[in-house]
Amino acid sequence: xxxxxxxxxxxxxxxxxxxxxxxxxLVKQGTALDMTRGKPGFDQMDVxxxxxxxxxxxxxxxxxxxxxxxxxxxxxxLIELKYLFSQIFGVDHSQIIVGGNSSLNMMFDTIxxxxxxxxxxxxxxxxxxxxxxxxxxxxxxxxxICEHFGIEMIPVPNTPEGPNMDIVxxxxxxxxxxxxxxxxxxxxxxxxxxxxxxxxxxxxxxxxAKDFRVMWDNAYAIHDLYENGDELLNIYNxxxxxGNEDNIIMFTSTSKITFPGAGVAAEAASPFNVKLLKQRMSxxxxxxxxxxQLRHARMFxxxxxxxxxxxxxxxxxxxxxxxxxxxxxxxxxxxGIAEWTNPKGGYxxxxxxxxxxxxxVEKLCDKAGLKLTTVGATYPYGIDPNDTTIRIAPSYxxxxxxxxxxxxxxxxxxxxxxxxxxxx
Amino acid sequence: xxxxxxxxxxxxxxxxxxxxxxxxxLVKQGTALDMTRGKPGFDQMDVxxxxxxxxxxxxxxxxxxxxxxxxxxxxxxLIELKYLFSQIFGVDHSQIIVGGNSSLNMMFDTIxxxxxxxxxxxxxxxxxxxxxxxxxxxxxxxxxICEHFGIEMIPVPNTPEGPNMDIVxxxxxxxxxxxxxxxxxxxxxxxxxxxxxxxxxxxxxxxxAKDFRVMWDNAYAIHDLYENGDELLNIYNxxxxxGNEDNIIMFTSTSKITFPGAGVAAEAASPFNVKLLKQRMSxxxxxxxxxxQLRHARMFxxxxxxxxxxxxxxxxxxxxxxxxxxxxxxxxxxxGIAEWTNPKGGYxxxxxxxxxxxxxVEKLCDKAGLKLTTVGATYPYGIDPNDTTIRIAPSYxxxxxxxxxxxxxxxxxxxxxxxxxxxx
Numbered sequence: 001x002x003x004x005x006x007x008x009x010x011x012x013x014x015x016x017x018x019x020x021x022x023x024x025x026l027v028k029q030g031t032a033l034d035m036t037r038g039k040p041g042f043d044q045m046d047v048x049x050x051x052x053x054x055x056x057x058x059x060x061x062x063x064x065x066x067x068x069x070x071x072x073x074x075x076x077x078l079i080e081l082k083y084l085f086s087q088i089f090g091v092d093h094s095q096i097i098v099g100g101n102s103s104l105n106m107m108f109d110t111i112x113x114x115x116x117x118x119x120x121x122x123x124x125x126x127x128x129x130x131x132x133x134x135x136x137x138x139x140x141x142x143x144x145i146c147e148h149f150g151i152e153m154i155p156v157p158n159t160p161e162g163p164n165m166d167i168v169x170x171x172x173x174x175x176x177x178x179x180x181x182x183x184x185x186x187x188x189x190x191x192x193x194x195x196x197x198x199x200x201x202x203x204x205x206x207x208x209a210k211d212f213r214v215m216w217d218n219a220y221a222i223h224d225l226y227e228n229g230d231e232l233l234n235i236y237n238x239x240x241x242x243g244n245e246d247n248i249i250m251f252t253s254t255s256k257i258t259f260p261g262a263g264v265a266a267e268a269a270s271p272f273n274v275k276l277l278k279q280r281m282s283x284x285x286x287x288x289x290x291x292x293q294l295r296h297a298r299m300f301x302x303x304x305x306x307x308x309x310x311x312x313x314x315x316x317x318x319x320x321x322x323x324x325x326x327x328x329x330x331x332x333x334x335x336g337i338a339e340w341t342n343p344k345g346g347y348x349x350x351x352x353x354x355x356x357x358x359x360x361v362e363k364l365c366d367k368a369g370l371k372l373t374t375v376g377a378t379y380p381y382g383i384d385p386n387d388t389t390i391r392i393a394p395s396y397x398x399x400x401x402x403x404x405x406x407x408x409x410x411x412x413x414x415x416x417x418x419x420x421x422x423x424x
Numbered sequence: 425x426x427x428x429x430x431x432x433x434x435x436x437x438x439x440x441x442x443x444x445x446x447x448x449x450l451v452k453q454g455t456a457l458d459m460t461r462g463k464p465g466f467d468q469m470d471v472x473x474x475x476x477x478x479x480x481x482x483x484x485x486x487x488x489x490x491x492x493x494x495x496x497x498x499x500x501x502l503i504e505l506k507y508l509f510s511q512i513f514g515v516d517h518s519q520i521i522v523g524g525n526s527s528l529n530m531m532f533d534t535i536x537x538x539x540x541x542x543x544x545x546x547x548x549x550x551x552x553x554x555x556x557x558x559x560x561x562x563x564x565x566x567x568x569i570c571e572h573f574g575i576e577m578i579p580v581p582n583t584p585e586g587p588n589m590d591i592v593x594x595x596x597x598x599x600x601x602x603x604x605x606x607x608x609x610x611x612x613x614x615x616x617x618x619x620x621x622x623x624x625x626x627x628x629x630x631x632x633a634k635d636f637r638v639m640w641d642n643a644y645a646i647h648d649l650y651e652n653g654d655e656l657l658n659i660y661n662x663x664x665x666x667g668n669e670d671n672i673i674m675f676t677s678t679s680k681i682t683f684p685g686a687g688v689a690a691e692a693a694s695p696f697n698v699k700l701l702k703q704r705m706s707x708x709x710x711x712x713x714x715x716x717q718l719r720h721a722r723m724f725x726x727x728x729x730x731x732x733x734x735x736x737x738x739x740x741x742x743x744x745x746x747x748x749x750x751x752x753x754x755x756x757x758x759x760g761i762a763e764w765t766n767p768k769g770g771y772x773x774x775x776x777x778x779x780x781x782x783x784x785v786e787k788l789c790d791k792a793g794l795k796l797t798t799v800g801a802t803y804p805y806g807i808d809p810n811d812t813t814i815r816i817a818p819s820y821x822x823x824x825x826x827x828x829x830x831x832x833x834x835x836x837x838x839x840x841x842x843x844x845x846x847x848x
Binding site: 042057117141145 | 461463464466469473476477479480481485492493494495496497498524525526528529532533536539540541547549550565568569571572573679683684685686704707708709710711712713714715716
């Protein structure tokens, strides 16, 4: 198939009529599909249901250290989970804080703490005019945190290896630039994994701001779709080589291992940062829900058990991802109007449509009963400068629905492109 | 028994020798008792253990609205719990936010939000020099939050009816005074309940600061030891009469209903405040642990079930409180060296010893193997100006231990008083 960009007006008109007919037919089917968020489906949650039997009167409520997990105490979480997360983060268990059900909350609180108490320096709020680097497209909820705290966001374009580090290294010369958001593995929304070179360059950064922090959101650390998943270099070990370990704060959670709403989140950092963070926490709470932590500790007594569990998720997710890719390939391949990623893990596929048509695609999908993540949401301030990025979240619907949704999406992409090319 | 304050030197010396001998005997017994915190005992936690069976594959994970509680979503909690908490708070369910496992965390976050985003006005941090009224003695963790955020604490003496409102009404003329901590029912540590008059005066306050907030921590709202517990006037309804409803933010939790570490916390406020708080929360989290909320909703399908459950706690706690009171009465009554409260609910008894001897009592108890809440902790900046207040927390040890602890305490109080009177 030759690219639409090379077709004559007449040929385009013919294509347009054909695609329009197909689209109208899809609209008529009256579908109602939702691919807005990276929510696991019920079948994925079912694979963790055995967890509920693991904490009861019969099994007792004490962890390996004899702590009654029903009562107060234990600011930074159960030791069992510190060890488990230490294998995900690749740092010592003493550098890990195990929290409640939301890593987003831990990130928010960390930024909130920086605003009111600083990160070893003056409170960011009192410094004023603080900025953050936002590799884009990225995770909308990271950007929202910046927006909430009035932190100016500077978009940084992504490459297939992660953020464009030439640009990053330039921008960090501004001492008002206090940090950077990263989803380094199976990134949201592109599904790419930072190359070793990118990780090393981030680890080696010497920002002008002494209180600069990389917010390293490793949300999809072990979320492979295939046996041979991407490998992410251990940034903490790299940062240590440059004496930059205080620059890095890492996050992860079991939201997409057990339950999105009732998992366990964790934060890892240098001893200096951990001390700083725990200080705040000692005022903020008496401790996390240790019973839910105990459930997780008993469910995953070791890292192998955890990895085995992730294979159950992969088995459910893989066909959904493959369904999207197959539909996109069969409808859009070679037409020069769209490109997409084909991630080996994570929760998203990123579709780049003909510049200037993403919002139109969203509208067309909506009319045909398919809700997509708001176009622009993956960019700071909700502005996709090229109006090109669409985040596909295939996890929640069932495979048949994913296929149907992808067909609507592919058709909308094609229709919007033809409209654009024909100036309709 | 005549007061020690009226005894002659010689009589005091005799008493001193007698009490010292008793104390030394107690030290020899080598006890190890802990009454530092208001932690429920294991027997109290046992009464809630049935909760674990209530959420499982067999029972399903959907609430009354059909929400799968395992997944993301539902920022402000399950509707069932909003209705349940609305009966505790006495406000409409739409004014309630149901959160995670810690009301302290909700209070911290509320103050943190005021610091960075204000409470309808400028951020408190940018206003600078913000102050808070701290009825004293009070809850140490309230005071710690102020300390963390650099909020200047102004102690306000308590009366048997609550904070001295003459003083409060004077202090709120200062527009830097932004709020006040209250534990209005079975207060920590005195166990007193604010009189209707006090509640009305708090509700009627017109502080100079337009962004003034009463932090109404109703932690012991339904925590009666006896059938006829104290009645607390509904402050929100009173505030409404004066158009002051935005001044009040209320908190409670099930930490001392189900589990200290794994209960459910809630916050209630005016529509204006709730909107403000939810706005922040929408950036902070995707939602609380709804599965733990579902457990609670199923455990307490209505308010009567909840009150019935509280009777189980009362049955366990009552003998512990009565043991303390009995020992204090038999050893200290009429000696003019100590006064104590006799609360009808809550978690604490407050013992006021001869001014200038509380720290000494703490030390003597420690030597005899009894750990008490740090003297001074119940006052802002940890300073009890009269060195007189001792918080007794009888919930955690078993009755026999409570009795033994009280005997050590009574003996230490007497010994410290005699030392003081004899200038030893």
